[in-house]
Amino acid sequence: MAAEIKLKPGLYIHIPFCIKKCPYCDFYSTADSRLIPAWLDAVKREILLYREYSSSFSTLYFGGGTPTVINEHAMRELVGFLHENFTFLPGAEKTIEANPNDLSRENLKMLRDLGFNRISLGVQSFDRELLEFLERRHTVYEAEQAIELIREAGFSNLNIDIMYAIPGQTRDKWISTLSRAVSFKPEHVSCYQLTLKEGTPFWNLRKNSTICMPEETDEEAFFLETAKFLKHRGYLHYEVSNFARDMKYVSVHNSLYWKHHPYLGLGPAAHSFFNNTRWWNCKSVKQYLKSFEDGNTPVEGREELTDDQLRLESLFLNFRTTGGMDIESFQTFKRVGTVLPILEKSNLVKIKDGRVVPTTKGLLVADSIPCLFL
Amino acid sequence: MEHIRNFSIIAHIDHGKSTLADRLIQHAGLINKREFRDQILDSMDIERERGITIKSQTVTLPYKNDRGEDFELNLIDTPGHVDFSYEVSRALASCEGVLLLIDAAQGVEAQTMANLYAAMEHDLEIIPVINKIDLPAADIERVREEIEIELGLDSDAAILCSAKAGTGIEEVFKAITERIPPPKGTTKKPLSALIFDAQYDSFRGTIISCRVFDGSIRNGDTIRFVSNSATHRVEEVGVFRLKLERRKELSAGEVGYLIAGIKTVSDTSVGDTITLESNPSAVLLPGFKEPKPMVFSSVYPIAADDYLSLAESLDKYKLNDAALVYQKDSSAALGQGFRCGFLGLLHLEIVQERLEREFGQFILMTAPSVKYKFLLKSGEKVTVDNPHYYPDPGEIEKSEEPFVRIAIIIPERYMGAVMQLCMERRGVNSKFNYPTHGRIEINFDLPLAEVIYDFYDRLKTITQGYGSFDYEFLDYRESSLVKVDMLVNHEKVDALSLIVHQNNSRKRALNICERLKEEIPRQMFKIIIQGAIGGNIIARSTINPYRKDVTAKCYGGDITRKRKLLEKQRKGKSRMKMVGAVEIPQKAFISILKTDDS
Numbered sequence: 004m005a006a007e008i009k010l011k012p013g014l015y016i017h018i019p020f021c022i023k024k025c026p027y028c029d030f031y032s033t034a035d036s037r038l039i040p041a042w043l044d045a046v047k048r049e050i051l052l053y054r055e056y057s058s059s060f061s062t063l064y065f066g067g068g069t070p071t072v073i074n075e076h077a078m079r080e081l082v083g084f085l086h087e088n089f090t091f092l093p094g095a096e097k098t099i100e101a102n103p104n105d106l107s108r109e110n111l112k113m114l115r116d117l118g119f120n121r122i123s124l125g126v127q128s129f130d131r132e133l134l135e136f137l138e139r140r141h142t143v144y145e146a147e148q149a150i151e152l153i154r155e156a157g158f159s160n161l162n163i164d165i166m167y168a169i170p171g172q173t174r175d176k177w178i179s180t181l182s183r184a185v186s187f188k189p190e191h192v193s194c195y196q197l198t199l200k201e202g203t204p205f206w207n208l209r210k211n212s213t214i215c216m217p218e219e220t221d222e223e224a225f226f227l228e229t230a231k232f233l234k235h236r237g238y239l240h241y242e243v244s245n246f247a248r249d250m251k252y253v254s255v256h257n258s259l260y261w262k263h264h265p266y267l268g269l270g271p272a273a274h275s276f277f278n279n280t281r282w283w284n285c286k287s288v289k290q291y292l293k294s295f296e297d298g299n300t301p302v303e304g305r306e307e308l309t310d311d312q313l314r315l316e317s318l319f320l321n322f323r324t325t326g327g328m329d330i331e332s333f334q335t336f337k338r339v340g341t342v343l344p345i346l347e348k349s350n351l352v353k354i355k356d357g358r359v360v361p362t363t364k365g366l367l368v369a370d371s372i373p374c375l376f377l
Numbered sequence: 378m379e380h381i382r383n384f385s386i387i388a389h390i391d392h393g394k395s396t397l398a399d400r401l402i403q404h405a406g407l408i409n410k411r412e413f414r415d416q417i418l419d420s421m422d423i424e425r426e427r428g429i430t431i432k433s434q435t436v437t438l439p440y441k442n443d444r445g446e447d448f449e450l451n452l453i454d455t456p457g458h459v460d461f462s463y464e465v466s467r468a469l470a471s472c473e474g475v476l477l478l479i480d481a482a483q484g485v486e487a488q489t490m491a492n493l494y495a496a497m498e499h500d501l502e503i504i505p506v507i508n509k510i511d512l513p514a515a516d517i518e519r520v521r522e523e524i525e526i527e528l529g530l531d532s533d534a535a536i537l538c539s540a541k542a543g544t545g546i547e548e549v550f551k552a553i554t555e556r557i558p559p560p561k562g563t564t565k566k567p568l569s570a571l572i573f574d575a576q577y578d579s580f581r582g583t584i585i586s587c588r589v590f591d592g593s594i595r596n597g598d599t600i601r602f603v604s605n606s607a608t609h610r611v612e613e614v615g616v617f618r619l620k621l622e623r624r625k626e627l628s629a630g631e632v633g634y635l636i637a638g639i640k641t642v643s644d645t646s647v648g649d650t651i652t653l654e655s656n657p658s659a660v661l662l663p664g665f666k667e668p669k670p671m672v673f674s675s676v677y678p679i680a681a682d683d684y685l686s687l688a689e690s691l692d693k694y695k696l697n698d699a700a701l702v703y704q705k706d707s708s709a710a711l712g713q714g715f716r717c718g719f720l721g722l723l724h725l726e727i728v729q730e731r732l733e734r735e736f737g738q739f740i741l742m743t744a745p746s747v748k749y750k751f752l753l754k755s756g757e758k759v760t761v762d763n764p765h766y767y768p769d770p771g772e773i774e775k776s777e778e779p780f781v782r783i784a785i786i787i788p789e790r791y792m793g794a795v796m797q798l799c800m801e802r803r804g805v806n807s808k809f810n811y812p813t814h815g816r817i818e819i820n821f822d823l824p825l826a827e828v829i830y831d832f833y834d835r836l837k838t839i840t841q842g843y844g845s846f847d848y849e850f851l852d853y854r855e856s857s858l859v860k861v862d863m864l865v866n867h868e869k870v871d872a873l874s875l876i877v878h879q880n881n882s883r884k885r886a887l888n889i890c891e892r893l894k895e896e897i898p899r900q901m902f903k904i905i906i907q908g909a910i911g912g913n914i915i916a917r918s919t920i921n922p923y924r925k926d927v928t929a930k931c932y933g934g935d936i937t938r939k940r941k942l943l944e945k946q947r948k949g950k951s952r953m954k955m956v957g958a959v960e961i962p963q964k965a966f967i968s969i970l971k972t973d974d975s
Contacts, residue, residue: 195930219923243929244930260936273934274933274936274937283934312940319940341955341958345958346958349901349903370928370939372901374943
């Protein structure tokens, strides 16, 4: 990554449509595809709001929802409009999240033509039963087919999303999903723990004991085995849930979030961060559309971060990545003198090249480490 | 002066003292029925919640007898718990008589007797009042017998009433005016007035409660405190009518308040005599008994920054609770704080609660200790009330701890359980009395350390509330003592150290290990809690770390949410104390003050 690219903002577009909502997901999305044309119009109007922004973007990220559910026409129009109004640095990372059974030779070619150079594929599992349990639309075969098609279409930067700590998932099953994933030599793997959020169908199933989540010790074992397995196969564990086959395949866009770099988010529920100010759009598509009809911006909330808040954020963000925090900034926090040696002794952090970095064991408790310095 | 009466109500806890006080106030017409709120004098939250009176409050009741004479009756309320005998003595010194209230169902209890003796010491007129006569369990004849035999008073002189139902109240008023003598003293002599209470008001400064014995005080007078010769100009005098009611003067025999722009809290000490600068009294009033602290504990602010604010709060608090004594203290684990002396464990808890509620202080208190005496091999004698100053064990020739004589009155059926409790608590020299049929009075010599360690609570539990209890200091006796240190991840938490009898050391240390294990939240590393005597580990518990707490995703929208969560946690930290990297919540320190063993 060139230094210049690092400092340029990223651009995120939220495509809040899913054909079917997964029972564990609490991201905002709607299955009402009739809203797509209106949504597209609104996003275009939002783009115009920021057109004056003169800088170039270092990344483009289409997230969802399921970005691949919008049709070729809408996709071409959106990307075309983006390029008419914004500029991107040469070699900018352009990612689109994809669902395996939305991909075909044709639309992969279109995505290539539109300039996307990275695909993040939501596989979740290579186990038939677990895929069914998760109520995914695709089968194991479709996932494997999709990966082949992606490669065939010439994408040389592929991320595979997979999930552990699913009810009924043994460690053997997880290791075989992991093995299958790496057999395709993806440049990037994201391994997420299934966590239940209030209000989701799975949450309710657990509440009435229909499903049983793994114990804390199992979660720990899943995490540690994942880290070990991927490390052995040459992957770099650079963030709690993210692994790259090489430094150059670290997700540039997601790294912006963790490094407090600027980003602009468009579409319902999208967040933006510029000049120490964060703002976010209203969540639902209908509200989002209505704000434009009413002649307003879709911005629902905004906060200007104080120095203290920025420090606090950088503390917990830094401890989520294996880059950690430079020791000088770290020493401005409370109790560092007494607590740091204890964390080192407990093998939760180590000091490396003038930085305090979490160990693999430390990443397991990355949410708690900052609490010690409050 | 012929028409002034100064009196207190004294009683065993729960015998209906506050209810009677409220009824007298209502009967005197100070408030109407609609305004009537139960237990008006118990104005502090804690008092209402616990149903006990802690702080003395004063009220002047107007009364017209059947001959049409107008009286002013000054009711000086007294606390009812054994810990507060000092407060009782201050109130009694300002009175000429007392109502000795006895529950018609419960009869004479341990504190009834203790209170009676205190009243006798002050040479007061004693009017026995049998309360709650409307209860189905009331046994007036038995209570009369107890008044004769146990108290040695004339039971025919006892008044029957039910403060709750409002019967017999006029008889109480009659007895106060007819049997309690009017105050002596003269306005011709120079001023001498006794300070028996004080409160701090942030607008007006110190509000002093006093009893004028001789002379009078007016607005504009320059008064002098005898103890420190400080002088102040009087801004206002008056009497207590639930609210402050301004008067032109307070003269001999009267009870009231004075405000003199006193902003320095330490200028006023309860028990001091007030006189006039221009015409000082030659006679100094006998001071109150100095409070004798029996229990010691250190108080620390949870956040070190709050030390100064705690110091200021203690200063103001002390004005209103003369029994509290304190001095500076410091701890390696907890920083700067204060070593405080309390009358007893309840007093300690009340100070803690009031500092939190009324002064907004978040504090930690260390395990309570008594005052130990050590004779060193060098021949030197040392007194230690803080484990921190425990002498080098190799230097100790002899150790001594304070013993008290306890008196417990219970229905006979609880005798076995109470005996067992007293034996467990190292009780010796037992004695039994059977004052009346079915009841037994048990006396034991007990180490004070055992009494302050949850004894009263245990007694109440095993006697289902029927046990009544009182104690008085006896002497120091030789004892085999050790100092137990508590270590959290091998770091000594000096604030958790305690001095205990050797035979109890392991049990106490284990108990604290278990308590801390329950109260300290799991953290990201293993926490080892140990109890040790010198280098010798005698107890241990372990808190296993949590394994995984990290959330899987943190992208654009998650960051604000996460930060807000941390900000909330940071707020919660005001109730945590860090020892090394271990967060110890305030309630962990409090939990070790209590036992749960049987």
